[in-house]
Amino acid sequence: MAPPSPRWVLASGNAGKLREFRALFAGAGVEVVPQGEMGVEDIEETGLSFIENALLKARHAARMTGLPALADDSGLCVDALGGAPGLYSARYAGRHGDAGANIAKLLDELDGMSDAARQARFVAVIVLLSSPEDPRPVVCEGVWEGRILHAPLGDGGFGYDPVFLPDGHACSAAQLDPALKNRISHRGQALAGLRRQLNR
Template identity: 50%
Template sequence: MTELLVASRNAKKLAELRRVLDAAGLTMTLLSLGDVPAFDEAPETGATFEENALAKARDAYTATGLPAVADDSGLTVEALNGMPGVLSARWAGAHGDDLANLELLLGQLRDVPDERRGAAFVSACALVYGPGEQDAVVVRGEWPGVIAREPRGENGFGYDPIFVPDGSSRSAAELSAAEKDAASHRGRALALLVPALRKLC
């Protein structure tokens, strides 16, 4: 069975890809970074989600020789000219401090009227399966919505409690895992990778 390395230690990302593969009828063995020998992971210095995802996937392929998938994702807010963008995980300074990031963003948008609170979750996913420039596929999924005025819901993580998807009255943190999978930016991007992954099986 084809092995596919997911360049992450996040079990939720592995589970999400597993569901996408199962839905597409693809049988692959998924490995995480915890399943392979450690290697130097370059810092995320790209200016775009696509650059960061491709760099992570290429590092993983080069270190292991396994086809590798990586994603870089974040929140873009219209009133902040697309920020926090690639800085989403460290918007308040410390990497991964979800509550501080969320509170800073709400503070920055406090005086922004409802009609200017448009936003989107963005995920770029990269698949690298060989050493050449042509041995890579990069796709992008977007989940449009608006920023709420206060957090709602206990599910999800990151900015989910203040993101209300278009067409919904509930925040992303009020959706079930299945509902989020069906609509989310990462789910959309991973689905776009299926044709390339099918060729590896």
């Protein structure tokens, strides 16, 4: 069930995420506002799972603004690395958001491994809270299975997309048509789940 407020805060300053959430709620009479526009700083992500981090971010944004809050957390999990980079996907090589360095570190750690040993998945969790103390948050998860390539391919997308080969496709996530990627990706799946729950 959707919270009644026509304004929801997004616990992120990421322009791409803001576009996705605004598109999801277009025509629904809900304005999605990034937390930065309301003077809310990011909270430290101290959770031990994607769900915990998404809840931390959403509760913080709801507490600071008094509005319903949306948050997400996502990452790449590689079986051969025990699930790494996982929660640390954005800062795997040390500096937050350095995609080139993160990819280089990942490929170095998988060097010499066969295709079969490179199984991986992107995971995204989206949380919607009506208030900071909401005991029944809406939680949606998307999982996108694939494997890690031996070298980057394509210049579309972002993050690890150039080295992720989705199951059932012959090109990297960075080479997929953006509309197709948005529909089948981990975040696309989680957004579709959120849409279904809100339409109940």
